[in-house]
Amino acid sequence: VRAIGNYWPYATTLYDYTARTMPFTQPGSLTPNEVYALVAYLLAENKIVPADAALDQRTLAQVVMPARHRFVRDNRTGGKVVK
Numbered sequence: 200v201r202a203i204g205n206y207w208p209y210a211t212t213l214y215d216y217t218a219r220t221m222p223f224t225q226p227g228s229l230t231p232n233e234v235y236a237l238v239a240y241l242l243a244e245n246k247i248v249p250a251d252a253a254l255d256q257r258t259l260a261q262v263v264m265p266a267r268h269r270f271v272r273d274n275r276t277g278g279k280v281v282k
Contacts, residue, residue, distance in 0.1 A: 210262035
């Protein structure tokens with residue numbers, strides 16, 4: 200099942216994605232505080248942080264996502280380099 204808890208290795212990646220893509224009709228128009236609030240809501244709904252969690256630049260980086268250690272770094276070599 201794709202859910203925030205097992206789809207994102209880092210909460211900061213969720214912040215970046217949300218900041219760039221939300222809202223759907225006007226991507227990138229949210230203020231940083233609105234993005235932190237939305238990410239806090241999403242993480243709380245997925246039971247990753249408490250419902251009353253206040254996220255900012257410092258605290259967001261401290262969130263440990265449940266599937267963080269399930270992601271494997273791609274260390275393949277050879278083949279065409281894509282830039």
